[in-house]
Amino acid sequence: MKKCIFIVLMIAMSFGTLQKAFAWGGNAHTTVTVIAERHLTPEAKEKVEHYLNHTLPFYAIWMDQIRYTDPYRPSGKWHSNWWDANGKLDVTNEKCAAYQVERLRKEMKDYKNLPDSVVRLNLMYLIHLVADMHCPSHNYWDKKAFPQYRYNLTNKKGKKVSYHSYWDNALNYGRRKMNAEQYADYIDNATPKEYKAIVKGNAYRWANTSLPNFLRTFELTPKDSNVDAYSKQQRIEIRNICDEEAKKGGYRLAHVLNTIFKK
Numbered sequence: 001m002k003k004c005i006f007i008v009l010m011i012a013m014s015f016g017t018l019q020k021a022f023a024w025g026g027n028a029h030t031t032v033t034v035i036a037e038r039h040l041t042p043e044a045k046e047k048v049e050h051y052l053n054h055t056l057p058f059y060a061i062w063m064d065q066i067r068y069t070d071p072y073r074p075s076g077k078w079h080s081n082w083w084d085a086n087g088k089l090d091v092t093n094e095k096c097a098a099y100q101v102e103r104l105r106k107e108m109k110d111y112k113n114l115p116d117s118v119v120r121l122n123l124m125y126l127i128h129l130v131a132d133m134h135c136p137s138h139n140y141w142d143k144k145a146f147p148q149y150r151y152n153l154t155n156k157k158g159k160k161v162s163y164h165s166y167w168d169n170a171l172n173y174g175r176r177k178m179n180a181e182q183y184a185d186y187i188d189n190a191t192p193k194e195y196k197a198i199v200k201g202n203a204y205r206w207a208n209t210s211l212p213n214f215l216r217t218f219e220l221t222p223k224d225s226n227v228d229a230y231s232k233q234q235r236i237e238i239r240n241i242c243d244e245e246a247k248k249g250g251y252r253l254a255h256v257l258n259t260i261f262k263k
Contacts, residue, residue, distance in 0.1 A: 024135040028171045028246055029060040030180035032131040035188045035250025039195075040257060047261040051120045056127055056253075057180065063128035075125065079132045081207045081214075085142040089207050095140075097133035101126065101203040101256070108260045126256060133207055134249035136217045136241055137167035153221055156228040166227060167217055171242035173235065187247045198248050199255035206252055213241045 033056035040048065052059065067076035082096040083089055090096055094103075104122050111119050132138050141149045152160040175183065190198060201209075220238055221227070230238070 024132065024138065024168050024171075026061050027178075027180055027183065028135070028242070029128065029131050030057045031171075031183045031187075031246055032134075032249040032253060033057040033060045033127060034180050034184040035247065036127075036130075036253035036257070038184070038188065039251060039254035041262070043263045044254075044258045044261040048123065048257060051116060051123055059124045059127050060131070061128070062124050063132075078125075078129060080135075080138040080140050081133055082140045083142065085145040087141075087145070087211075087215075089204055089211075091204055097129050097138065098203040098207045101129050101133065104129075105203075105256060105260065111260060123257075127253065130203075130253040130256060131246075131249045133203065134210060134245040134252075135168065136170070136214055136245060137164045139214050151223040153223070153225055153227050156226060161227055163217075163221060163223075166221060167242075170238050171246060173239065175239075183246075184250070187243045188250065190247065190251065195251055198251050203252075206248070210245060210248070213245060216241065 037045070037056045048056065063072075063075060063079070066072040067079075077095045078097055078100045080096075081089060081098055082093045089098060091099060093099055104126050107114070108119070108122055108126075111122075114122075139149070143149075149163070151163050153163060153166055155161055171183075172178075178186070216237075220234055220241075221230075
C-alpha cells in the first residue's frame with residue numbers, strides 16, 4: 001500500500017512539474033477542464049467516463065506531454081490558431097487549433113461506429129485543443145503583417161521574458177495560492193443566457209470572437225516593456241482577459257462534448 005501511495009505522489013509531482021513547463025500553464029488547462037466537467041450533461045459525463053476511464057482534468061495537458069513523440073508528433077503543430085495577412089482566421093490550415101476542433105467534432109458525430117481507441121484519442125485531443133485555442137498567446141500571425149508576435153519583454157532584473165511565455169502564465173499572476181478548483185469557482189459565473197451566447201456557433205466563430213482579446217495583448221505588453229513595471233490597471237486587464245478566455249474555453253469544451261454525446 002505504501003508503495004502505491006508513493007507512486008501516486010510521484011505521478012502527481014511529475015504532473016506539477018510538467019504543468020509549469022508547458023503551454024498556457026497546467027493550472028489554466030486544468031481549470032478549463034474543471035469548468036467543462038461541471039457543465040456536462042449526465043449523458044456526456046457517462047460517455048466521457050466510459051471512454052477515458054478517468055476525469056477530464058487528468059488529460060488536461062496530455063497533448064503537451066506527447067507532442068514530441070511518435071506517433072503523435074504531427075499534433076504538436078495544432079496548438080494555436082492561425083491568421084492570414086489580413087488578420088482573418090485561416091480555416092483551411094490543418095495546423096490551426098480551430099480547424100482541428102471542427103475536424104474532430106465532425107468525425108465524432110459518428111462516434112458509435114468508431115473504435116473505442118479512436119474515440120478516446122479524439123477526446124484527449126479535444127480536451128486540450130479547445131483550451132489552447134483560447135490562450136491569448138496561442139496565435140500564429142502572418143510574419144509580414146504581424147511581426148510583433150515573436151518578441152521579448154523584460155523584467156526588473158533585465159532578463160528577457162518572451163511575450164509567449166508571459167501570456168502563457170498570466171492567468172496565475174497574483175493568484176498562485178489558487179488551485180484549479182478554486183479558480184474555477186471564481187470565474188464559473190455566467191448566467192444561463194450568457195452561457196448560451198458563449199457556446200453559440202462553432203470553433204471558427206469562437207476564435208473570431210476572441211480576436212479582440214488576442215490583439216489587445218500586444219497593446220498591453222509591448223515589445224521590450226518591463227513586466228514588473230506594469231500598472232495595476234494593466235495587470236487587472238491582463239488577468240481579466242485570461243479569466244474571460246479560460247471561462248469561455250471551459251463552457252465551449254462542455255458544449256462540444258454535450259453535442260457529441262447528446263441523448
